Amino acid sequence: MSPPPAPAPESGPDSARATSGAVATHALRIDAARLAERLRELALVGAIDGGGVCRLALTDADRDARDLVIGWMRDLDMEVRIDAVGNVVATRGGDPALAPVMCGSHIDTVRTGGKYDGNFGVLAGLEVVETLAATRTDTVRPLAVAFFTDEEGARFHPDMLGSLVYAGGMSTETALELRGIDGTRLGDELDRIGYAGSHPCPGPVPYAFVEVHIEQGPVLEAAGITIGAVTGVQGIHWEEITVEGRSAHAGTTPMSMRLDAVHAAAALTMRVREIVETVGGSQVGTVGSFDVHPNLVNVVAARAVITVDLRNTDANELERAIAELGRACTDIERSDSVVITRRVTADFDPVDFDPAMVDRVEGVATTLGLSVQRMPSGAGHDAQMLARVCPAAMIFVPSVAGLSHNVAEHTELDDLEAGANVLLHTMLDLANEAP
Amino acid sequence: MSPPPAPAPESGPDSARATSGAVATHALRIDAARLAERLRELALVGAIDGGGVCRLALTDADRDARDLVIGWMRDLDMEVRIDAVGNVVATRGGDPALAPVMCGSHIDTVRTGGKYDGNFGVLAGLEVVETLAATRTDTVRPLAVAFFTDEEGARFHPDMLGSLVYAGGMSTETALELRGIDGTRLGDELDRIGYAGSHPCPGPVPYAFVEVHIEQGPVLEAAGITIGAVTGVQGIHWEEITVEGRSAHAGTTPMSMRLDAVHAAAALTMRVREIVETVGGSQVGTVGSFDVHPNLVNVVAARAVITVDLRNTDANELERAIAELGRACTDIERSDSVVITRRVTADFDPVDFDPAMVDRVEGVATTLGLSVQRMPSGAGHDAQMLARVCPAAMIFVPSVAGLSHNVAEHTELDDLEAGANVLLHTMLDLANEAP
Numbered sequence: 048m049s050p051p052p053a054p055a056p057e058s059g060p061d062s063a064r065a066t067s068g069a070v071a072t073h074a075l076r077i078d079a080a081r082l083a084e085r086l087r088e089l090a091l092v093g094a095i096d097g098g099g100v101c102r103l104a105l106t107d108a109d110r111d112a113r114d115l116v117i118g119w120m121r122d123l124d125m126e127v128r129i130d131a132v133g134n135v136v137a138t139r140g141g142d143p144a145l146a147p148v149m150c151g152s153h154i155d156t157v158r159t160g161g162k163y164d165g166n167f168g169v170l171a172g173l174e175v176v177e178t179l180a181a182t183r184t185d186t187v188r189p190l191a192v193a194f195f196t197d198e199e200g201a202r203f204h205p206d207m208l209g210s211l212v213y214a215g216g217m218s219t220e221t222a223l224e225l226r227g228i229d230g231t232r233l234g235d236e237l238d239r240i241g242y243a244g245s246h247p248c249p250g251p252v253p254y255a256f257v258e259v260h261i262e263q264g265p266v267l268e269a270a271g272i273t274i275g276a277v278t279g280v281q282g283i284h285w286e287e288i289t290v291e292g293r294s295a296h297a298g299t300t301p302m303s304m305r306l307d308a309v310h311a312a313a314a315l316t317m318r319v320r321e322i323v324e325t326v327g328g329s330q331v332g333t334v335g336s337f338d339v340h341p342n343l344v345n346v347v348a349a350r351a352v353i354t355v356d357l358r359n360t361d362a363n364e365l366e367r368a369i370a371e372l373g374r375a376c377t378d379i380e381r382s383d384s385v386v387i388t389r390r391v392t393a394d395f396d397p398v399d400f401d402p403a404m405v406d407r408v409e410g411v412a413t414t415l416g417l418s419v420q421r422m423p424s425g426a427g428h429d430a431q432m433l434a435r436v437c438p439a440a441m442i443f444v445p446s447v448a449g450l451s452h453n454v455a456e457h458t459e460l461d462d463l464e465a466g467a468n469v470l471l472h473t474m475l476d477l478a479n480e481a482p
Numbered sequence: 483m484s485p486p487p488a489p490a491p492e493s494g495p496d497s498a499r500a501t502s503g504a505v506a507t508h509a510l511r512i513d514a515a516r517l518a519e520r521l522r523e524l525a526l527v528g529a530i531d532g533g534g535v536c537r538l539a540l541t542d543a544d545r546d547a548r549d550l551v552i553g554w555m556r557d558l559d560m561e562v563r564i565d566a567v568g569n570v571v572a573t574r575g576g577d578p579a580l581a582p583v584m585c586g587s588h589i590d591t592v593r594t595g596g597k598y599d600g601n602f603g604v605l606a607g608l609e610v611v612e613t614l615a616a617t618r619t620d621t622v623r624p625l626a627v628a629f630f631t632d633e634e635g636a637r638f639h640p641d642m643l644g645s646l647v648y649a650g651g652m653s654t655e656t657a658l659e660l661r662g663i664d665g666t667r668l669g670d671e672l673d674r675i676g677y678a679g680s681h682p683c684p685g686p687v688p689y690a691f692v693e694v695h696i697e698q699g700p701v702l703e704a705a706g707i708t709i710g711a712v713t714g715v716q717g718i719h720w721e722e723i724t725v726e727g728r729s730a731h732a733g734t735t736p737m738s739m740r741l742d743a744v745h746a747a748a749a750l751t752m753r754v755r756e757i758v759e760t761v762g763g764s765q766v767g768t769v770g771s772f773d774v775h776p777n778l779v780n781v782v783a784a785r786a787v788i789t790v791d792l793r794n795t796d797a798n799e800l801e802r803a804i805a806e807l808g809r810a811c812t813d814i815e816r817s818d819s820v821v822i823t824r825r826v827t828a829d830f831d832p833v834d835f836d837p838a839m840v841d842r843v844e845g846v847a848t849t850l851g852l853s854v855q856r857m858p859s860g861a862g863h864d865a866q867m868l869a870r871v872c873p874a875a876m877i878f879v880p881s882v883a884g885l886s887h888n889v890a891e892h893t894e895l896d897d898l899e900a901g902a903n904v905l906l907h908t909m910l911d912l913a914n915e916a917p
Binding site: 157158159199200201204206262263264265281283285287293294295296297298299300301302304307309310312313314316317320323324331332333334335336337338339340341342343344345346347348349351354356358392424425426427446449450451452453454 | 592593594634635636639641697698699700716718720722728729730731732733734735736737739742744745747748749751752755758759766767768769770771772773774775776777778779780781782783784786789791793827859860861862881884885886887888889
């Protein structure tokens with residue numbers, strides 16, 4: 048599984064146009080209305096109040112969304128392959144002996160997700176394919192559009208699971224045995240929704256991988272820039288932390304005799320914020336989930352389980368934050384007389400994308416007359432998993448108010464159109480490079 | 483509904499014996515083995531791992547326990563009446579024209595409850611009745627054994643709900659419309675389990691009410707004392723506090739732009755502990771329940787709902803703690819940019835029991851050769867609701883390690899026996915007082 052050689056830095060979009068077919072490909076543009084319509088239709092699957100989407104991985108809603116997107120892929124005469132962890136890859140055109148230029152993202156969402164996170168990257172890929180099909184434009188290499196299972200990790204930890212397995216970072220066997228937050232087994236849920244495919248993992252190595260995605264943060268909007276050329280992804284560390292105290296009567300138990308799991312978990316939540324402030328720089332930290340047993344008004348809690356999400360673009364600083372979290376647990380075990388156990392559910396080092404690929408995205412955006420800036424990604428993405436096996440890149444478009452993982456997540460159609468056009472020409476250039 | 487006159491303080495147990503029937507009642511003792519066997523059987527209904535019981539009010543388990551206890555009542559030829567909120571009162575003997583001497587407690591439990599909390603008071607009452615029946619001892623006044631609906635308040639707030647309605651402190655109509663933590667309507671759940679009775683509330687006013695109960699705290703055990711003569715009950719204030727933030731991506735959202743409901747609720751949890759320390763004295767405070775939405779590892783939470791339980795024997799100090807809680811909410815709204823709403827779900831002033839009744843319990847215990855001390859109750863009990871309409875008293879027995887609302891809740895059989903004998907003779911004395 049050695050990656051193919053990275054495209055030479057000097058092979059920018061202009062050089063690629065020379066190798067394309069009869070049509071003047073540099074004039075090609077995607078159809079924004081068609082893209083918007085597919086986004087609208089997909090967002091109806093698992094729609095929730097406020098304009099958002101709840102489509103946790105491998106639920107019925109995820110199955111319905113998969114069926115819809117695969118239908119569109121087949122309408123475009125793409126060849127659809129489903130692998131053993133439910134990743135879907137559809138290919139079109141080019142020389143089947145050559146590795147495809149792949150784009151893709153995911154269609155699962157968090158519980159209070161928006162319409163664009165992931166979905167935009169997949170549907171922009173279909174828009175690239177339809178734009179080429181409509182103009183009868185062929186490419187030297189096949190094009191592929193993928194969506195990967197459980198990118199959000201909101202149901203099965205770790206996140207970016209499908210692309211991790213696709214890239215050989217976790218065995219299929221391990222993945223199938225994972226348990227979801229609802230106790231279900233990943234393999235059983237794949238079977239249940241009919242998405243346990245026959246194609247093996249790790250999957251075929253693409254020639255290159257490009258993912259267009261909403262920024263999910265406020266940087267581009269604040270700077271008034273349309274396109275982000277993503278330089279890399281911050282490291283991500285997730286833990287599930289269990290605090291064991293002792294249940295007791297909330298009226299009769301003196302404060303000094305309490306082993307209060309909620310108090311200890313709240314203290315740990317406050318410490319996470321302090322750790323973020325201490326480490327500084329790009330460090331962020333979140334306690335997003337907090338579960339208590341027995342969870343009753345008049346009972347000092349026996350147990351609390353919280354999750355901690357730590358991220359940093361600097362691997363050493365992330366390690367420092369993780370070490371500080373360990374110290375916080377030790378301190379609170381002592382101060383609150385509780386027992387704390389930690390379980391790491393995701394741990395990914397920061398990723399730097401191939402510099403030539405970053406240059407390529409920046410060059411395409413500039414050629415298209417779009418404002419562009421280089422930036423790291425604050426979120427994890429499937430592209431960082433594909434970067435393990437092939438040159439990978441990401442294209443960001445602005446998120447209104449920086450909101451994501453929120454039903455109000457929004458990106459203006461002009462920006463979606465711009466991002467999809469950068470994807471189109473980045474893929475076209477790559478797909479027409481000489482073998 | 484004016485209470486009957488309190489028994490004169492000088493009418494101790496010795497004076498009462500003179501008015502009893504042919505049998506020498508002062509020699510009567512309950513059967514500890516029979517009591518232990520009924521406790522064992524009742525604890526099988528809703529039994530959970532570790533020897534505990536989960537029998538939330540008006541669940542199927544509660545219905546099964548009600549059926550069992552009513553079966554025992556009928557076996558003892560008691561007349562069983564069920565009222566409109568599911569309180570059950572069984573009477574035996576005496577002159578039906580006279581108000582009964584009532585004992586009782588509850589058979590609902592918290593989610594991780596023990597075998598004795600409440601159940602002991604009800605089954606000790608049956609033991610009193612069976613002891614009298616076995617020796618053909620009659621009383622001037624009827625005896626009554628009651629169990630009241632939803633004393634724990636673990637499913638429907640407020641706690642002590644059934645006895646509150648029995649004593650006229652809440653209308654039946656209001657009670658039936660209450661919603662449980664699972665969203666169910668109390669009236670519907672009563673109907674569902676077949677315990678919406680025909681007898682009206684408020685219920686008939688007893689001549690006096692006596693409740694024997696495990697202490698649920700460490701005081702008696704630490705002092706090596708068998709019987710607590712309970713002087714009163716601390717005031718209780720419950721709130722459900724909702725923190726509204728904004729859901730956002732845990733990786734891409736700068737810390738400064740977060741409206742993090744979990745962080746704010748954790749900060750409030752820490753403030754509750756600080757309030758307890760500031761107010762001092764008998765003040766206790768607990769955050770026992772903590773619910774988060776969407777509750778996912780990689781999403782800054784949009785909403786957190788916590789409960790706060792504040793208790794103090796001093797009404798003014800309790801008011802001070804409640805005011806401090808309000809200040810804490812205001813502070814955190816400002817520091818965390820969240821919106822906090824408070825809903826009071828229980829608010830009971832401290833209660834002082836009738837001094838003559840406290841004297842009576844202390845006198846009976848002393849006469850029986852048992853060590854006894856006066857003490858307040860840290861927990862709320864049905865007796866405090868009955869104290870609104872008649873002279874009421876409570877008898878405490880030690881809790882091993884002070885544990886309650888815990889599956890490991892335990893009281894030694896000798897202590898259960900001692901408490902039931904104090905109940906027997908306190909009731910006998912009251913029931914044989916001249917009309």
